Amino acid sequence: xxxxxxxxxxxxxxxxxxxxxxxxxxxxxxxxxxxxxxxxxxxxxxxxxxxxxxxxxxxxxxxxxxxxxxxxxxxxxxxxxxxxxxxxxxxxxxxxxxxxxxxxxxxxxxxxxxxxxxxxxxxxxxxxxxxxxxxxxxxxxxxxxxxxxxxxxxxxxxxxxxxxxxxxxxxxxxxxxxxxxxxxxxxxxxxxxxxxxxxxxxxxxxxxxxxxxxxxxxxxxxxxxxxxxxxxxxxxxxxxxxxxxxxxxxxxxxxxxxxxxxxxxxxxxxxxxxxxxxxxxxxxxxxxxxxxxxxxxxxxxxxxxxxxxxxxxxxxxxxxxxxxxxxxxxxxxxxxxxxxxxxxxxxxxxxxxxxxxxxxxxxxxxxxxxxxxxxxxxxxxxxxxxxxxxxxxxxxxxxxxxxxxxxxxxxxxxx
Ligand code: DSN
Numbered sequence: 001x002x003x004x005x006x007x008x009x010x011x012x013x014x015x016x017x018x019x020x021x022x023x024x025x026x027x028x029x030x031x032x033x034x035x036x037x038x039x040x041x042x043x044x045x046x047x048x049x050x051x052x053x054x055x056x057x058x059x060x061x062x063x064x065x066x067x068x069x070x071x072x073x074x075x076x077x078x079x080x081x082x083x084x085x086x087x088x089x090x091x092x093x094x095x096x097x098x099x100x101x102x103x104x105x106x107x108x109x110x111x112x113x114x115x116x117x118x119x120x121x122x123x124x125x126x127x128x129x130x131x132x133x134x135x136x137x138x139x140x141x142x143x144x145x146x147x148x149x150x151x152x153x154x155x156x157x158x159x160x161x162x163x164x165x166x167x168x169x170x171x172x173x174x175x176x177x178x179x180x181x182x183x184x185x186x187x188x189x190x191x192x193x194x195x196x197x198x199x200x201x202x203x204x205x206x207x208x209x210x211x212x213x214x215x216x217x218x219x220x221x222x223x224x225x226x227x228x229x230x231x232x233x234x235x236x237x238x239x240x241x242x243x244x245x246x247x248x249x250x251x252x253x254x255x256x257x258x259x260x261x262x263x264x265x266x267x268x269x270x271x272x273x274x275x276x277x278x279x280x281x282x283x284x285x286x287x288x289x290x291x292x293x294x295x296x297x298x299x300x301x302x303x304x305x306x307x308x309x310x311x312x313x314x315x316x317x318x319x320x321x322x323x324x325x326x327x328x329x330x331x332x333x334x335x336x337x338x339x340x341x342x343x344x345x346x347x348x349x350x351x352x353x354x355x356x357x358x359x360x361x362x363x364x365x366x367x368x369x370x371x372x373x374x375x376x377x378x379x380x381x382x383x384x385x386x387x388x389x390x391x392x393x394x395x396x397x398x399x400x401x402x403x404x405x406x407x408x409x410x411x412x413x414x415x
Pocket of ligand 1: 175
């Protein structure tokens with residue numbers, strides 16, 4: 001994409017946009033929730049549909065001029081149904097958090113009870129953290145992973161559910177490296193007569209490709225974001241059985257949103273179309289193989305991974321056993337100087353703060369989009385280890401930076 005018109009109208013913004021493209025081209029994006037969408041998805045997202053108001057749903061809009069908005073939204077819905085096998089799909093949520101809000105509004109009354117995974121154990125703000133609307137509107141209790149194993153404590157969750165009697169149990173996580181047993185959580189939800197919301201924001205692409213167990217058809221509601229592993233237009237999605245379709249649709253519009261971001265819905269349609277190509281399955285498989293290779297090599301260096309490895313697209317490193325005096329933030333900052341962008345993250349049993357935690361989270365969706373294989377990911381693991389081991393060594397950071405340049409030159413991204 002060129003920014004010729006932006007440059008003419010607004011050089012300051014054009015500089016920032018070009019700077020961001022260069023940044024993505026010249027660094028390794030390992031934030032587990034990020035990816036690099038195609039030029040086609042970006043073009044669709046910058047289309048004239050940004051001007052359109054399409055409050056309502058295809059065929060039932062509150063404004064005129066929605067002929068093409070209808071086409072695009074129907075395409076996004078049909079492709080999503082094919083990808084995930086859902087009965088009903090709403091592609092309008094502006095984000096994964098908005099998708100969760102839509103489900104809460106559809107299924108709960110203010111004051112109802114949510115049981116969800118603790119944020120420091122891998123959960124998400126919108127699952128009921130006190131600083132988020134969900135923690136303020138609903139009564140929330142949280143389950144945890146087993147701190148010894150790093151796996152979800154499914155028995156503890158079942159006991160907690162029996163005691164708390166939640167209205168909804170939330171599964172699906174932001175910093176959990178293992179396959180989620182959605183069926184087992186559904187059994188727990190059934191046992192206490194609670195809804196089950198599976199938030200697959202991080203693993204939408206893995207589920208669509210069939211390389212992670214799917215909660216669709218198992219959980220009552222499935223939410224996700226559409227720009228992470230599924231690599232489509234930015235935003236959220238809700239999937240559910242037909243029986244909840246009207247409630248979900250009304251909760252999104254008019255319940256919690258106004259006009260949908262139709263340019264983003266177009267980006268979703270294009271990205272979903274790309275994900276229907278059989279090549280996407282190879283991409284998803286490679287994403288996991290890369291995360292496993294990355295994790296194995298980090299462990300060979302003596303770094304400890306929460307749960308001892310990964311089944312998905314991310315690894316979570318607990319620095320405390322190997323580097324007790326080094327924080328995740330220090331490593332994040334040193335790695336960013338070297339051109340590897342990931343984030344400091346809390347770990348189960350966190351002993352520091354959320355802002356300066358003891359772990360780092362690293363994902364492979366972006367690297368895999370660039371064409372990285374296991375060998376390249378092992379090389380990245382070597383670089384991460386070197387920096388984690390000596391975050392203050394400027395000479396080392398310069399050496400790592402040069403090796404990152406070599407990798408970004410070999411695995412190119414945007415023109
Ligand atoms: N903040 C995102 C993440 O990094 O996991 C999820 O919304």
